[in-house]
Amino acid sequence: MALYAAVSDRDVLRERLVSAGVDLPVELIDLVITAGGATVTAFDGLVALAPSDVEPFVPARQLPDDAE
Amino acid sequence: MTPLDLSVAELAATLRRRETSALEVTETCLAAIRERDGAVHAFATVTADDARTAAHAADAALARGDAGPLAGVPIAVKDLFAVRGVVRSNGSAACTDDPAAAADAGVVARLRAAGAVIVGTLHMHELAFGATGVNPALGTPANPWQAGRVPGGSSSGSGASVAARLVPAALGSDTGGSVRIPASFCGVTGLKPTYGRVTRTGMTPLAWSLDHAGPLARTVEDVALLLDALAGHDPADATSARVPVRAWSRALGRGARGVRVGVPRAFWTALVDDEVGAAFESALGVLADAGAAVRDVSIPALDYTSAMLGATIMAEARSALGPLVAARRDRIGLDVRVYFEIAKVVTVDHYLAAQRLRTLLYREMCAALADVDVLATPATVVAAPRIEDITMRVGDVEVGVVETVSRLTGPFNLTGLPALALPCGFTRDGRPIGLQLVGGPFAEDVVLAAGHAYQRVTDWHLRRPPA
Numbered sequence: 001m002a003l004y005a006a007v008s009d010r011d012v013l014r015e016r017l018v019s020a021g022v023d024l025p026v027e028l029i030d031l032v033i034t035a036g037g038a039t040v041t042a043f044d045g046l047v048a049l050a051p052s053d054v055e056p057f058v059p060a061r062q063l064p065d066d067a068e
Numbered sequence: 069m070t071p072l073d074l075s076v077a078e079l080a081a082t083l084r085r086r087e088t089s090a091l092e093v094t095e096t097c098l099a100a101i102r103e104r105d106g107a108v109h110a111f112a113t114v115t116a117d118d119a120r121t122a123a124h125a126a127d128a129a130l131a132r133g134d135a136g137p138l139a140g141v142p143i144a145v146k147d148l149f150a151v152r153g154v155v156r157s158n159g160s161a162a163c164t165d166d167p168a169a170a171a172d173a174g175v176v177a178r179l180r181a182a183g184a185v186i187v188g189t190l191h192m193h194e195l196a197f198g199a200t201g202v203n204p205a206l207g208t209p210a211n212p213w214q215a216g217r218v219p220g221g222s223s224s225g226s227g228a229s230v231a232a233r234l235v236p237a238a239l240g241s242d243t244g245g246s247v248r249i250p251a252s253f254c255g256v257t258g259l260k261p262t263y264g265r266v267t268r269t270g271m272t273p274l275a276w277s278l279d280h281a282g283p284l285a286r287t288v289e290d291v292a293l294l295l296d297a298l299a300g301h302d303p304a305d306a307t308s309a310r311v312p313v314r315a316w317s318r319a320l321g322r323g324a325r326g327v328r329v330g331v332p333r334a335f336w337t338a339l340v341d342d343e344v345g346a347a348f349e350s351a352l353g354v355l356a357d358a359g360a361a362v363r364d365v366s367i368p369a370l371d372y373t374s375a376m377l378g379a380t381i382m383a384e385a386r387s388a389l390g391p392l393v394a395a396r397r398d399r400i401g402l403d404v405r406v407y408f409e410i411a412k413v414v415t416v417d418h419y420l421a422a423q424r425l426r427t428l429l430y431r432e433m434c435a436a437l438a439d440v441d442v443l444a445t446p447a448t449v450v451a452a453p454r455i456e457d458i459t460m461r462v463g464d465v466e467v468g469v470v471e472t473v474s475r476l477t478g479p480f481n482l483t484g485l486p487a488l489a490l491p492c493g494f495t496r497d498g499r500p501i502g503l504q505l506v507g508g509p510f511a512e513d514v515v516l517a518a519g520h521a522y523q524r525v526t527d528w529h530l531r532r533p534p535a
Contacts, residue, residue: 016413028409031402036410042375043414046421049372056423057430059263059277059484060307066434067262067311067510 009037016040071096072233076141076290077317079236083130083140090126090140094119094185097142100234101187110209110229112147113154114188122185129183138297139183145239146223147189148196149173149281150270158272159192159222160404161205162396173270174302175239175281182297187235190225194401195389196241196274197381198222199249199473202455205401212533213255214499217452220250220473226284227254231533237285237294243274244377245448245477247282248489252447252502255491257519257529258284259291260477262510263484264309266295267302275384276307277423278377278481287529288490288519292317295512311510319513324521325359327514330440335370336476341450341462347493347501348446351522355444358525360518365436365443369429370479374471376429377478379422382411403470430483437485437508442518445476447489447502476504486512488519491528500528 010033017024017032024032071079071093082088098116105111119142129135145151148158150169157163171177176186191209193201201224202208209228211217219228223240227250230238240247242260251258259282266281273279283294295316302308331352337345356362386408393400393408400408436443453460453469460469480487485506492503503522507515523529 013410013413017409020412022409022412024409025405028402028406031406032409035406036413039375039378039410040413043379043418043422046372046375046379046425047417050421050424051428052424054424054427056420057277057426057482058423060309062427062430063263063484063509064309064311066508067309 009041013037013040072100072236074236075287076236076285076293079141080138084135086130090123090130090185091120093140094123094142094187097187097235104232105234108210108212108228108232108234109207110190110225110232110234111144112157112189112191112206112225115151115154115186118153119185119187122180126183126185136181136183137293138179141184141237142187142235143179143184143237143239144188144190144229144235145176145186146192146226146241148192148241148272149176149239151176151186151189154189156272157206159194159196159203159206160400162392162399171270174267174305175298176270178298190229190238192224193221194404196222196243196246197385197404197407199245199470201250208455211253211452214452214497216454217499218253218455220253220452222246223250223284227251227256230254230256230284230286233532237283237290240282240284241271242280242282242481243278244381244474244481247284248447248477248487248502248504249473251284251489253452253500255500255531255533256284256286257288257291257488257490258282259295260480260487261295261299261512262486264307265510265512266298267305267308269302269304273388275381276388277384278380280481288488288516288523289317289320292320292516314513316512316516320517320520322517323359324355324518327360327442327518327521328440329355329360329362330365330436330443331362332367332370332443332445333364335367336445339449339462339465339467339472339475340446343495344446344448344450344501348503351492351503352444354526355522358521365440367432367436369425369432372425373429373479373482374475376422376425376482377474379414379418382407383414383419386411426482429479433483433485434508441507441514443506445504447476447504448473449475451495451499451501480506485509486515488515490519490523493528
């Protein structure tokens with residue numbers, strides 16, 4: 001637990017950006033890390049929540065099928 | 069009293085009775101824009117000559133007796149819809165030098181076919197990627213109710229122009245709430261129709277599975293009149309639904325008696341401003357007094373909608389607009405550039421997880437809507453924030469403005485269900501508060517009838533901003 005807690009949202013995002021080969025403009029580095037840290041952690045949470053046996057949503061198919 | 073004080077329905081009826089002419093109405097509208105838009109800053113382009121030509125044609129049709137239902141009614145459209153002969157800036161300095169559009173967007177063509185007079189294009193949040201309407205490069209439209217407050221976005225000019233009575237109606241687009249948020253903040257009525265109900269051809273995309281086009285006006289009856297003209301299958305749009313259309317404006321009179329209203333209380337009460345919450349509870353009371361049956365419903369997947377919406381928008385926007393942003397980076401605003409950088413770390417796993425959870429959310433909403441006719445929430449967590457605010461206090465919590473503003477609207481982009489925002493009160497300092505009503509797939513008739521029933525017994529939608 002202690003090890004996990006030491007890795008902040010911002011550190012996670014920093015690592016992801018490096019892994020993705022993103023070369024941030026200097027003026028954006030702080031803004032992106034600040035704004036995006038919690039965001040990416042929340043996206044990771046979706047992966048843990050989503051059941052793998054449920055079809056992805058396709059609105060153009062689903063909604064007309066359900067229209068009365 | 070000028071023609072611009074009339075609703076769309078009243079104005080169209082006045083024109084049909086030949087008590088005024090389309091040209092007179094158009095000149096009144098152009099004069100209002102000329103005299104007052106310097107303060108409102110809603111218009112990106114004013115198409116005065118084309119509007120006069122369209123007004124002459126509307127007058128001729130009215131004289132012949134074969135005019136369309138919107139003949140002579142001035143309407144402006146968000147600057148991401150193609151308007152023949154006009155540069156589509158998409159709210160971005162990166163697009164202001166683009167060539168003018170050679171043809172109208174599908175919605176613009178449909179409005180013209182119904183006789184509407186297109187008077188111009190309206191400012192917006194850059195690339196529609198934001199819910200406040202703050203646009204440092206091309207200007208932020210004023211909130212007509214209170215200086216220094218955001219108009220809401222991304223259809224900022226659409227909300228501001230209708231509230232300021234520069235036009236009786238406008239078109240916007242809605243990816244996470246971009247019709248309903250400016251409607252709520254500016255005290256007007258806005259409809260996000262069901263996904264697939266209204267064509268998106270000629271509309272700059274942000275996120276293909278979330279984007280909707282929809283009308284803003286002062287009354288529910290008016291947005292129904294516009295929907296009458298806008299709806300219907302378009303073979304040029306692969307997402308356009310082949311479902312029956314109807315004259316929604318003629319199906320509004322059923323009243324609130326017996327309407328079953330479901331309230332996802334755990335969701336909206338988790339984060340809401342006190343004054344907004346009180347106004348919403350009062351609105352539920354009004355509906356109950358009018359004969360509606362109001363009860364709470366449970367939709368647990370709503371708890372995850374912020375992340376679902378974020379992952380979906382970022383992935384799809386990167387696909388749709390990433391090349392443009394990369395090629396014209398120097399002319400893109402800082403906030404949008406930040407979003408597109410963050411979007412680079414959205415993975416396939418994130419995106420597919422969001423889509424799977426959307427299926428669960430859709431099932432839960434449809435299950436709730438099997439027992440009620442409409443869902444109701446406040447339209448937004450807060451009334452219009454200050455332009456300069458990055459964070460704000462809601463109750464005891466300090467939250468980010470951007471992610472909070474679309475909290476209550478975004479879930480219905482994720483599911484594609486029809487959602488209406490309409491005024492339901494004011495804060496003590498005079499900012500409008502919005503009510504949101506949501507129906508099942510393609511059940512615009514139910515949503516609009518419930519909203520119309522509410523407006524028949526309230527006058528929030530009739531109030532006008534200070535001069």
